[in-house]
Each structure stands twice: as C-alpha cells, then as structure tokens.
Amino acid sequence: MLTPADLRAHLLAVRLAGVVATTREASLLSYRLFAARDPRALIGIEPACSWGQRELLALMADRCGVSADPGCVFGQDVIDPDRTLAALDGYATRLALAARRRSPVLLGTGHPGRLLGFYAELADALSAAGCAVLTPAQGRCVDITTRFGLRTHNLHYHRGVGLVRAADPERSGCEPGAHTHSPLPVRTALAAAAEAGEPLPELVIGDHGWACGAGQLGFEVLALADVNDPAPFVGEAEGRVSVVVPLDDGVRGDHYLPLARYVLDRACLSH
Template identity: 35%
Template sequence: MNGRIESYALRLLEAGVAGDRTSHGARDNLYKIEQVVMHNPVYTFGLEPLLEGVDFEEAYSAVGRFTGHPPDREENPERGRIDPVRTVEGLVEAARRIRKVAGGGGTLLFGTGHPGALLLYYLELSRWAETLGGRVLTAGTERLYEHGSPLDWVGKVGVLGDGAHLHHTHSPDPMRDVLGEVGAVDLVVADHGFAGAAAAAGIPAIAVMDTNDPALAVAALRAPDLLTVVPMDDNRPQNSYAVALDVIREAGGASAPFMER
C-alpha cells in the first residue's frame, strides 16, 4: 500500500470517521436499503431518475462496493464498517474534481443536510475552492422547508436554519430551488438531498456517503462520471473531519499522483 494512503487511513480510523465503530449498524443499513427499493422519498434524496428499477441486491452490493464491507457486517454490536482506504480513495477523487473545476475558474455550490457534523468540513472546502480560483455561489430562496425553516448560508455553505438552530435534512428541495436561482453550475459538493438534487439534474456532484445512504451508492455506481461518493461516517464531532480535509488538500495540491494505480 502507498505509504501516504496507509498513514491517512490510520488517521481516519483514529478520528472515527471510518473503521468498525460507525454510527449505523446492520439493522439500520438494511432498513434504508429496503426503503430505497420502495422509493421512499425520505431516503432517495431526490435521486429517483437514477434509481429506476433498483432492487435489494443491487443496493446491497453498491453499499458494499464503496464501504469495502457488506452493509450488515458488524464486528461491534450495532456498528457498521467503512474501510478507511475506501475513504481515502473517495477523498482523493473529490480533490481531483474540485481542483479541476476550481482551478479552471468554474462555479461550485456547497450544502449540507448534516450541519451538526459536517459544517466545518464544507466551510473549509469552500474556502479551499476559492483559493484555487473557483467561484463559490450562494442564492436566496423564498420557501420554507423541513422544520418550517428557510435556507440559510453559513459562509458559502447552504443549510436549513431557523435563526436558533441548524437542522438535519434529507430533502432535495433546497438545492433544487438554489439551482433554479443560479442556473448552470459546474460542481456541487454536498450530502443527502443537497447532493441528490444536483445529480438528478445532471450536475456533477461529490457527496459524503454513510453506510445507511444506499441511494447515493446506487447512483454513483450507475453514473460515476456524475456522482462521486466519499464513504465516511457523517455523525462525528466537527473536528473529526480535519484529517479528511488534510487528505483533500494534499491530494489536490500534489504534483505527483497521490494514489499509485
């Protein structure tokens, strides 16, 4: 294994964003697969055009492909598994895509349905994209969404917030409305419905994917040029993702290939 990959994999394990103690275990992972197969909109993240005809076996296999383990494999009770090397691979591909768009002066949107865990991660990525020359967009919308909350922006990261709290959401509606306001955009960096709405609209997206996000896994396997997933626990404390940012910055700035293939 490439020494840098091994080093970062170990640090991701220590941070708890990958490994065998992830936030969602077999029961939840399998339940979410069943819900995606049933096209429950709470769990499809707006990706319905990319999920047509999906069955349990395809979704189960897709999650395993990105996490490196079957979604019902547990070595600790009620805790799933993510191979940290797969996380490094996803982060490296994310770095490549962000650098390509931002370095060419392209436009990017950032948003998260997991502000309690991932807000700092996206804030730092949006700032990095701007230092590379990218144009990071924001836009106002007129609707209220889940929790009766409008779309808010923390820096240049879209979130749902009511002035007192930031809210978790799976909904694709905020990103759909933002895309309606800004028009063409070159890349969306997000999760849950913020990413799903972009990919469903044919806009390239990068998405953090936890073990219980099978819709993202299926869509990424079916349309790899459209959707890149980063398999990573999305329920950790904000500072846990510092190592993920380190991987992206190093991979995005490396003069030689970060990954040896």
C-alpha cells in the same frame, strides 16, 4: 502534510471508517425503504434501474466494504478505510480540475452540525483559487416535510456553504443549521439562480439531498455519504454522482477537518 497512512490511522481512530456507529439494522432499513422507492430514502435520486435489497447490499459492499452477507442483520456496520481513501483521492482530483478551470461551485450540507467545517474549508480554498462560490436564494423559504409535519426553513449560507435553519425562532437553537435529507434546498437554490439569470454551478459539493438533488438535475456532484444512505451510491453507479466518499457522517465536526486538509493537499489547494 497528511500521508495516506496518517489519514487511514485517523479514520480508524475516530471511527469515520472501520467499525462505525451506524448500525446494521439502520442500514438494512434504509435499503428496504430505497428498494420500495420511499422518498425518505431516495432523497432526490430517481433510480433508472430496479434496485432490490440484494442489489443494494451488493452495491454497498462494493462501494463501502459493508458485509455482503444478507444473513448479517445485527451489530455495527463497517466501512473499509481503503475505499474511503480511494474516494477522497478521486474527490481531490475533481477539486483540482475545478480550481484550474475556475469553475463556479455550489456547496451545501444537510448535516451542518457535523460537516459544515469540512465544506467551509473547501469553499475558502476554491474561492482563493478563483472559483466563484455561489450563494443563490439566500434567505428563501423552503417548506420541508419532517417527522413532525411540514416545517418552514430558510436557506442560508455560512462561509459559502448552503444549509437550512428553522424559520420559527423557538426552534432556532439547532444552529448552525437543521439536519435534513431533503433535496428541496438545492432545488430551490438552483431554480432561483436560473430564474435570475445568475451563473449555475459547474460542480456541486455536498451530501444528502444537496448531492442527490443536484445529481438528479444533471449537475456534476461530489458527495460524502454514510452506509445507511444508499442514494448517493446509486447515483454514482448510475452516473449521476461523480464521486461518493463512504464515511460515518455523525462523528464530531473537528474529526472531518483532517480530511479537508488531505483533499486540499492532494488537489494542490492548501493555503
């Protein structure tokens, strides 16, 4: 069983926390876009409050441990590993509650190349605990605006985790799925379930648009987020996302598996 000290050492060793690969420039650009209410940065959240760049920087310093100095504009960003650990503990507490209640859950990721394994471990454990792992709108088309224009994707589930794949076979080499910040996949999944009279989730677990889109619709959400994605943290601050774990979302996929083991151990859901 991983101790908090073990996991903290892992976070720092693989740069999930501490000095991370995300640049300060990328983070500040995202804060500017969010303050301007650019949909590329909102990713499904519609802020109730006015969030300027200074307010966002203060929020991210509080939730993630980035520098609160607006004069710090270059270099690598920093995530406080103790904030990551504290958020993972909150994440585990909510997973345990879902398992006790045998709540229906929906899992999805916009970063399947990195995070799919993490969520798949959670899906397996929740299913074993008696939770229904929902897979609505399997195969449904989702048109997503990208930097290359409007692209059609198909909604798929792998080991119970939602993701999108390019509908064009010539672009299907991005398996296991496409990277997207769009909230459209989770909106499509939830709308399909409602229209068919199928169960709706009591808990949504994901990142990017999956987390923000579900939170905006009033579903309880657990999220992972990098420091250049302020939207989930704003959602948490405004009460639409229950827990956000700050971490670098771009490291190797196997580096997230100890985090899955840690939260499942803490939630008493280990196999």
